Amino acid sequence: MxxxxxxxxxxxxxxxxxxxxxxxxxxxxxxxxxxxxxxxxxxxxxxxxxxxxxxxxxxxxxxxxxxxxxxxxxxxxxxxxxxxxxxxxxxxxxxxxxxxxxxxxxxxxxxxxxxxxxxPEAFSARESMLYGTAGFTAALSVYQLTQHNVLPENGDILVSGATGGVGGIAVSILSKMGYSVVAVNGLSDASDYLKDIGANSVISIDEATDKSDRPLLKAKWAGSIDTVGGDILATSIKSVKLSGTVTCCGNAASADLPLTVFPFILRGVMLIGIDSQNCPMPLRKKIWEKMAEDWRVPHFEQxxxxxxxxxxxxxxxxxxxxxxxxxxxxxxx
Ligand SMILES: NC(=O)c1ccc[n+]([C@@H]2O[C@H](COP(=O)([O-])OP(=O)(O)OC[C@H]3O[C@@H](n4cnc5c(N)ncnc54)[C@H](OP(=O)(O)O)[C@@H]3O)[C@@H](O)[C@H]2O)c1
Structure with a gap:
């Protein structure tokens, strides 16, 4: 001992x-x-x-x-x-x-x-922590989009909480992979930062939040990575194109999800829960390896x-x- x-x-x-x-x-x-x-x-x-x-x-x-x-x-x-x-x-x-x-x-x-x-061989301790759980969760979310056939040619991906750790790394990885990313800006104006880390365009929380209560909205996104929950997550689910996929990992805004079943039964939208905490070890190792190599985002690290x-x-x-x-x-x- x-x-x-x-x-x-x-x-x-x-x-x-x-x-x-x-x-x-x-x-x-x-x-x-x-x-x-x-x-x-x-x-x-x-x-x-x-x-x-x-x-x-x-x-x-x-x-x-x-x-x-x-x-x-x-x-x-x-x-x-x-x-x-x-x-x-x-x-x-x-x-x-x-x-x-x-x-x-x-x-x-x-x-x-x-x-x-x-x-992973390609990471030092410091480099791995530039990503940490936030990066792991972002990478797991991106992985789920790829597993559900959301491809760069399908259209824009919406990312909420993009000024934060999970959202920011998701923006950077998606951009590196060739996706067009629309980032939701938080409280303060972070448009320049969001574009620097890979967003093609930036919308406000207001623009990302539908107040009409309609069960379905104009289909805009090929997929969405949500980190905040609540009205923003509900709005993105209502705005995803046919067979699009939405991942949900956080509740920074709210734990509620005000929705009807219509996005699921009329557009075949898939909602995928992301649980980094209990991710099985084989997938966990695979995601860390991806972050250390193909999905490494030096522009975010800086x-x-x-x-x-x-x-x-x-x-x-x-x-x-x-x-x-x-x-x-x-x-x-
Ligand atoms: N499921 C999992 O395995 C897992 C793993 C890691 C994290 N998470 C969750 O993911 C979320 C994000 O984590 P993080 O580490 O990235 O946090 P973070 O760095 O603090 O970022 C939080 C983000 O959420 C936005 N936000 C906060 N309150 C909001 C509101 N009321 N309306 C809209 N946007 C709001 C912030 O925007 P501003 O720019 O306005 O601050 C910021 O962009 C948390 O809920 C966390 O618990 C889940």
Whole structure:
């Protein structure tokens, strides 16, 4: 056994009922949960779910004190599972990491071997975290469009939440693959940014939201990647062409879906749920390999910012205020 080590981590504590405090604190590897693989984390990244966990959302994290971070990349320090040995570079994302298992905003994690993905050869730890769960979810969404015969020649693809991590990487991958992408702009004017990362055109949230209550709208999109739910998702489903496909991964706007069955029974529209958390390991590995190679988007990577553990507090607030753009990578000291 490796002797216990102290390490730095962001810790979220509940100081009073529903009041939370975040600080960078020293923890011990003895405090980590049981697990097969001890990983020294070198990089993590900030996702919307991390911001929810860090601000006390009990739908994401039931018990505090807690270290969030659904993404981690680093090196195996100890493994009781023969699939991994000390020195292996690995990625751990999703499952329960950072939700109710101490996560990637700490220098060490301990996890079941079944959660661990070998680092693709073409990626470093930092590069993998430029994508992280957001990139994985975007790539899984694009993969589902390709699996349902939504091809570049079929027409425009609508992407909502495009200023965010999932939406932004989806825009960039689709553009690299030759699709024409229409991005939904959020609160502040981000048209230049969205065009830089690959959008052909940009529409506002208002333009992406139908208020007429009609069951079907003019068919505009070959497919749609939705990250926000609610009226924007419903509007895109009503506006997809015959046999088009819509993927749904998030509820940043709303968990509701006000719809009738007509898009499905009159246009054969397919609605595909995206669950990065429980994605089976063979598909998980395939998607990571795609991101490291064919679907790698260097123009998006250049727009990612890097921070340290001490800067996370402020960045989490920025994300909750909807002022965060693109992706933030976290370098562990
Ligand atoms: N199913 C899965 O496996 C999975 C995996 C990862 C993420 N997700 C979900 O996907 C969503 C996006 O995650 P992310 O990491 O990309 O988050 P993010 O970086 O914070 O981006 C959120 C995006 O949603 C937009 N948005 C927020 N509130 C909105 C509203 N009321 N109306 C319209 N747009 C709104 C934001 O636009 P602004 O420019 O206005 O801020 C931003 O573009 C989240 O709901 C997250 O939980 C799901």
């Amino acid at each position: 490796v002797e216990s080590k102290n390490f730095k981590a962001l810790v979220v504590e509940e100081v009073q009922d529903n009041q939370f405090k975040r600080s960078v604190t020293e923890k011990s590897t003895d405090d980590l949960p049981a697990g097969d693989v001890l990983v020294r984390v070198h990089f993590s990244s900030l996702n919307y779910k991390d911001a929810l966990s860090a601000t006390g959302n009990k739908g994401v994290t039931r018990k505090y004190p807690h270290t969030p971070g659904i993404d981690a990349a680093g090196v195996v320090e100890q493994s009781s599972d023969e699939r991994f040995k000390s020195g292996d570079e690995v990625i751990v994302t999703s499952y329960d990491l950072g939700m109710n298992t101490s996560g990637g905003f700490g220098q060490y994690i301990k996890v079941p071997a079944d959660w661990v993905v070998p680092m 727009r990612v910012s890097e921070i340290g553990l001490d800067d996370l507090n402020q960045r989490i607030d920025i994300m909750m205020e909807r002022k965060h753009q693109g992706r933030t990578v976290v370098k562990l000291p």
